[in-house]
Amino acid sequence: MCHSQISIERLEHLEQEHDACRAKLDALESALQIRADTRMVARELCFGIWSLLKAHINEEARLLASCQNPLSAKELTQLASDHEEELKELAVATWQLSENSSDLERARPTIARATVILRHHMAEQEFKLFPALSWVLSI
């Protein structure tokens, strides 16, 4: 298997991780709509998304670094590092949900921000970054 083929498979894996993030975000949003106290469920989901995203960011950075690309490296690097913003929000949400004295309501705004920006950044990467990487990798 050639280097380019391996890189294309890594790019496809990044896309699958975005789908996995979306599925977990859907589960998190559903859990938040239930009237019962879902604090522990929400905490596990936030931590699960945070863990997935942390590994995903590293994989995106590795793939981007492996592309000695003729494209605007600065813009692509920015797109690849956008996930750091939601990673911080998810860490805060997980911490807020772990506090003994806290309740779900305290974490809702943080979770809402993390959800919105993660969905936005995944869509933006799929529209700009991934096609650019795919193009570079196929050269």
Ligand SMILES: [Fe+2]
């Ligand atoms: Fe991503």
